[in-house]
Amino acid sequence: MSPKPGPPITKHFASLPDPRTGNAIRYLFGDILVIALCATICGADGWVEVEAWGNAKRPWLEQFLELPNGIPSHDTFGRVFARIDPNEFERCFLGWIRAVAKRTQRQIVSIDGKKLRRSHNRPRGKRAIEMVSAWASANRLVFGQVQVGDRSTAVSAIPKLLQVLELTGCIVTLDAEGCQTKIAKRIVERGGDYQLAVKENQGQLYQDMKDLLTGCAEVAFRQVPHDYAKQINKGHGRIEIREGWTLSDPEYLAYLYHGTMWKGLRTLVMVRAERRLGTQRSIETRYYISSLDGNAKAALRVARGHWSIENSLHWVLDIAFREDESRVR
Numbered sequence: 523m524s525p526k527p528g529p530p531i532t533k534h535f536a537s538l539p540d541p542r543t544g545n546a547i548r549y550l551f552g553d554i555l556v557i558a559l560c561a562t563i564c565g566a567d568g569w570v571e572v573e574a575w576g577n578a579k580r581p582w583l584e585q586f587l588e589l590p591n592g593i594p595s596h597d598t599f600g601r602v603f604a605r606i607d608p609n610e611f612e613r614c615f616l617g618w619i620r621a622v623a624k625r626t627q628r629q630i631v632s633i634d635g636k637k638l639r640r641s642h643n644r645p646r647g648k649r650a651i652e653m654v655s656a657w658a659s660a661n662r663l664v665f666g667q668v669q670v671g672d673r674s675t676a677v678s679a680i681p682k683l684l685q686v687l688e689l690t691g692c693i694v695t696l697d698a699e700g701c702q703t704k705i706a707k708r709i710v711e712r713g714g715d716y717q718l719a720v721k722e723n724q725g726q727l728y729q730d731m732k733d734l735l736t737g738c739a740e741v742a743f744r745q746v747p748h749d750y751a752k753q754i755n756k757g758h759g760r761i762e763i764r765e766g767w768t769l770s771d772p773e774y775l776a777y778l779y780h781g782t783m784w785k786g787l788r789t790l791v792m793v794r795a796e797r798r799l800g801t802q803r804s805i806e807t808r809y810y811i812s813s814l815d816g817n818a819k820a821a822l823r824v825a826r827g828h829w830s831i832e833n834s835l836h837w838v839l840d841i842a843f844r845e846d847e848s849r850v851r
Contacts, residue, residue: 636836
C-alpha cells in the first residue's frame with residue numbers, strides 16, 4: 523500500500539530536523555507536528571489537551587496521517603517539542619504562514635510589543651519576557667515575531683523583525699515608541715510604506731506638528747492645501763466620529779524640525795477622534811508622519827487598522843490562550 527500523501531503543511535516542515543535518535547521511535551515526526559499545530563489552533567492549552575484533541579479527532583486525522591501507533595501521549599509531545607531547535611521551527615513556521623497568507627493590495631502590517639506578565643522571576647532577577655510581533659490585519663496572521671533582549675528595549679528589536687519581513691507594497695504602522703528615523707529608513711529600504719504615531723517622545727517634531735496643524739485648524743484649513751475625510755461608526759450604544767486631515771505640500775514638510783531626516787516622508791496626518799456615549803463625550807487628537815500620499819481617507823483607514831493588533835492579537839492571546847497567566851519562563 524502506498525503511503526498517504528500527507529497534508530500540504532508537512533512540506534513546509536520537511537526540513538525541520540527530527541531531534542530524536544535511536545531505534546525506539548514509535549511515532550512519525552510529521553504526525554506529531556501536524557497534530558500539535560492543529561490542536562493549538564483549535565484551542566488546546568497544554569500537551570494533555572493536545573493528546574485529548576488528537577484522540578477525539580483521530581478518524582479525521584487518519585484521512586491524511588499515517589498514525590502507525592495511534593495518537594502519541596502527552597509526554598511524547600512534550601519531550602519532542604522540548605528538543606526541537608526553536609530557530610529552525612520558527613523558520614519553517616514562517617514559511618508556512620507566508621505560503622497561506624494571500625497578499626492584499628496595500629496590506630497593513632502593524633508592529634507592537636507585548637509583555638508576558640507572569641513570566642518574570644524576581645528572585646533570580648529575570649524580568650518578564652517581551653515579544654514584538656508583526657500583525658497582518660487583512661490576513662489576521664502574525665507574519666513575524668522577535669523577543670526583546672534582557673538588557674534592551676522594543677526599539678532595538680523592531681529593526682531585527684523588519685529585516686525578516688517581506689514588506690514590498692505593505693503599509694507598516696507603529697505606535698510612538700517605534701517612531702524613529704532608523705526604523706522609518708529600514709521600512710522604506712524593505713520596499714514598504716509607513717505611518718508612524720508621533721507623541722511627546724519626539725519632543726520637537728511633536729511640538730512642530732501640533733503647532734502647525736493646530737494653526738491650520740484654527741482657520742479651518744482655508745487657503746491650506748490639504749485633504750479631508752470623515753468616518754462615523756455606531757454600535758453598542760456609542761457613536762465614534764473620526765476626522766482626518768493631511769498635508770503633503772513640501773513647504774509644510776520643510777517646517778518640521780529635522781524633517782529631512784525621515785526617509786520617504788511625504789505627508790503629515792492629524793486625526794481627531796470623538797466618542798459619544800449617552801451624555802458623555804471625549805475627544806482625542808493624534809498626529810502621524812507618513813510616506814504615503816496625502817489621501818485622508820486612506821490615512822484614517824491605516825490609523826484605525828493599527829489597533830487590530832491590540833483587538834485581534836493581544837486580546838486573543840490574553841483571553842483565549844491565557845498568555846499572561848502562564849508561568850513558563
